[in-house]
Amino acid sequence: MIEFKKINKIYNTGDVETRVLKDISFKIDKGEFVAITGPSGSGKSTMMHIIGALDTPTNGKYFLDGHDVSKFTDDELADIRKDKIGFVFQSFNLLPRATVLRNVILPLIYSEIKPEQREEMAKKALFAAGLPEDRWNHLSNQLSGGQMQRVAIARALVNNPSLILADEPTGNLDTSTGEIVLNTFRELNRKDGHTIVLITHEADVAAYADRIIYLRDGVIINK
Amino acid sequence: MLLTDLAQETYLAIKSNKVRSSLTILGIVIGIGSVIAMISIGKGTQKSIESSIQSIGSNLIIVSPSFQRNVGSSVSAGRGSAQTLTIDDAEAIANKVSGIKSIASDISKRYQITSKSKNTNTQVVGTETAYATVRNVTIDLGNFITDQDYKAQSKVAVLGPTTRDDLFGENVNPVGQKIKINKIEFKVVGVTKSKGGSGMNNQDDMVYIPLTAAKAYLSGDKYLSTISIESTDSNNLTIVQNQVSELLLDRHKIINADQADFQIMNQADIVATASSVTGTFTMLLAAIAGISLVVGGIGIMNMMLTNVTERTREIGLRKAIGAKRDDISNQFLAESIMLTFIGGVLGVALGWSVAQLISKLANISTDVSMDSVLLAFGVSALIGIVFGYYPAKRAAKLNPIDALRYE
Ligand SMILES: Nc1ncnc2c1ncn2[C@@H]1O[C@H](COP(=O)(O)OP(=O)(O)OP(=O)(O)O)[C@@H](O)[C@H]1O
Numbered sequence: 001m002i003e004f005k006k007i008n009k010i011y012n013t014g015d016v017e018t019r020v021l022k023d024i025s026f027k028i029d030k031g032e033f034v035a036i037t038g039p040s041g042s043g044k045s046t047m048m049h050i051i052g053a054l055d056t057p058t059n060g061k062y063f064l065d066g067h068d069v070s071k072f073t074d075d076e077l078a079d080i081r082k083d084k085i086g087f088v089f090q091s092f093n094l095l096p097r098a099t100v101l102r103n104v105i106l107p108l109i110y111s112e113i114k115p116e117q118r119e120e121m122a123k124k125a126l127f128a129a130g131l132p133e134d135r136w137n138h139l140s141n142q143l144s145g146g147q148m149q150r151v152a153i154a155r156a157l158v159n160n161p162s163l164i165l166a167d168e169p170t171g172n173l174d175t176s177t178g179e180i181v182l183n184t185f186r187e188l189n190r191k192d193g194h195t196i197v198l199i200t201h202e203a204d205v206a207a208y209a210d211r212i213i214y215l216r217d218g219v220i221i222n223k
Numbered sequence: 224m225l226l227t228d229l230a231q232e233t234y235l236a237i238k239s240n241k242v243r244s245s246l247t248i249l250g251i252v253i254g255i256g257s258v259i260a261m262i263s264i265g266k267g268t269q270k271s272i273e274s275s276i277q278s279i280g281s282n283l284i285i286v287s288p289s290f291q292r293n294v295g296s297s298v299s300a301g302r303g304s305a306q307t308l309t310i311d312d313a314e315a316i317a318n319k320v321s322g323i324k325s326i327a328s329d330i331s332k333r334y335q336i337t338s339k340s341k342n343t344n345t346q347v348v349g350t351e352t353a354y355a356t357v358r359n360v361t362i363d364l365g366n367f368i369t370d371q372d373y374k375a376q377s378k379v380a381v382l383g384p385t386t387r388d389d390l391f392g393e394n395v396n397p398v399g400q401k402i403k404i405n406k407i408e409f410k411v412v413g414v415t416k417s418k419g420g421s422g423m424n425n426q427d428d429m430v431y432i433p434l435t436a437a438k439a440y441l442s443g444d445k446y447l448s449t450i451s452i453e454s455t456d457s458n459n460l461t462i463v464q465n466q467v468s469e470l471l472l473d474r475h476k477i478i479n480a481d482q483a484d485f486q487i488m489n490q491a492d493i494v495a496t497a498s499s500v501t502g503t504f505t506m507l508l509a510a511i512a513g514i515s516l517v518v519g520g521i522g523i524m525n526m527m528l529t530n531v532t533e534r535t536r537e538i539g540l541r542k543a544i545g546a547k548r549d550d551i552s553n554q555f556l557a558e559s560i561m562l563t564f565i566g567g568v569l570g571v572a573l574g575w576s577v578a579q580l581i582s583k584l585a586n587i588s589t590d591v592s593m594d595s596v597l598l599a600f601g602v603s604a605l606i607g608i609v610f611g612y613y614p615a616k617r618a619a620k621l622n623p624i625d626a627l628r629y630e
């Protein structure tokens with residue numbers, strides 16, 4: 001499903017050239033639950049952005065479901081994100097003044113899903129993400145951190161994407177809430193067959209995955 | 224993105240920023256409102272001037288004196304002050320030109336006029352009986368100047384209603400009272416009906432006396448201010464006008480018509496001239512009001528740019544979940560168009576109310592036309608697009624990663 005072939009990401013800040021990803025090649029199959037881990041600054045988030053079609057590599061080839069995404073335009077990348085990918089961000093990124101339901105429905109308006117079907121889909125996703133029903137009409141800034149993360153997960157699920165990317169999804173949560181969230185991911189992977197890529201720098205979080213990719217200084221050191 | 228979604232997003236965005244949205248809308252409301260009000264004043268003035276021109280008579284041709292123009296000089300001296308038209312000219316016109324229904328000469332000048340307790344400065348028209356028919360003057364009280372008054376050089380005066388109000392008070396019957404024009408005593412014999420109109424054009428602020436009396440006691444010479452001619456038909460206005468012109472050129476021994484020492488205008492000319500003047504006046508008013516509209520537009524742009532900055536993370540998120548560039552730019556564009564649209568609706572209402580208020584309080588006639596309402600809507604929508612375009616493009620171009628990282 002995902003294949004990196006000699007991917008490089010180079011940032012030019014002023015005169016300095018920062019090579020964040022160096023000739024990275026790997027594959028992730030459909031239905032896998034993979035953790036990408038490594039020390040801070042090793043390039044995990046950068047890699048996730050490329051996997052998630054939010055960014056393109058400086059050079060190298062990236063195949064997503066057989067398409068070479070590395071050459072796509074902005075709008076083509078937006079289509080890929082819309083159809084295939086669900087993001088869960090460390091800082092949730094919910095719309096604060098909108099209700100939980102509205103937040104979860106948001107991706108559907110860009111996929112032109114008929115308004116009648118949206119609420120049904122959003123409720124299914126919220127159910128899968130395990131957010132209690134009595135919170136569905138709250139404003140998202142009236143929720144606890146754990147609840148916000150569940151809304152974010154539900155939003156990532158709502159389009160039924162084949163790939164779910166989570167960047168430090170437990171970073172802002174306490175250990176027990178984090179465990180619940182991680183179990184939710186595992187559940188989604190086992191039951192519904194979503195491919196899940198989890199980014200973390202904590203070994204015990206990475207342990208939830210079936211496979212771990214270690215990254216250090218922009219290089220994979222162990223598959 | 225469906226249109227209904229766009230509308231809902233727009234509604235939510237405007238609602239979540241009530242104070243800022245309202246202030247921005249206010250800018251547009253004031254801009255559109257003043258454009259509507261100003262145009263309505265301009266149009267109203269134009270209408271009232273046109274109708275007051277119509278009220279001075281129908282199928283009217285007015286001959287007035289002017290300084291003779293020298294060959295090669297393109298400067299025209301002011302008309303009216305020259306002394307080139309005489310009663311003989313008027314008689315010749317009456318006798319020799321065909322197609323004339325009636326004709327009346329006048330000697331007009333402003334004088335100080337006093338009654339027992341009050342005084343005013345107004346236009347005194349020394350004229351003859353036919354003036355009433357030619358210039359559409361109708362009598363309210365008493366009678367107009369008679370042929371008898373004309374022949375006898377009687378010191379009698381007919382007052383316009385405004386002059387009567389000024390000298391004797393409103394609705395007082397002054398017939399039989401005495402007034403002094405330039406210290407000479409005249410007896411009031413009548414009051415004319417109101418013609419409407421205001422300002423310098425006020426047809427109601429007049430005093431009519433026999434031409435012979437004006438000549439004998441006031442001006443002291445034989446020169447006329449105007450000769451008013453009513454043609455038999457609106458179709459022969461130009462024919463009569465040409466005959467009068469030829470006759471006068473001949474009488475004044477002028478070969479080149481460009482050097483004529485008189486001016487002839489017919490009613491159509493006067494209406495056209497006045498319309499073009501008031502048209503310019505309307506444009507000027509609208510342009511001044513337009514400036515506030517531009518300021519309102521800049522307000523929109525300012526708000527939208529602030530919005531884009533404030534909502535950078537939201538934009539990043541929307542892009543991450545699949546929004547295309549157009550989805551983002553449409554959303555911001557829709558927001559600014561919605562603001563200007565609301566501003567446009569309220570602005571039209573405000574402009575209309577202001578126009579009503581002005582015509583009530585200041586007694587200036589106003590006319591809110593459908594054109595100006597449509598124009599205002601068009602302009603406000605355009606402002607929404609023009610001033611919303613740049614912020615919207617800026618939002619659409621944001622890189623999703625940078626946007627998500629924005630603090
Ligand atoms: N836009 C950018 N311009 C320049 N350098 C950048 C940019 N984005 C990231 N970097 C650099 O790339 C390197 C990797 O960043 P990245 O965010 O991928 O690290 P990470 O592995 O996710 O770290 P953490 O665990 O702290 O989140 C860092 O050294 C960072 O300074």
Ligand SMILES: [Mg+2]
Nearest residue numbers: 044045046167
């Ligand atoms: Mg990171």
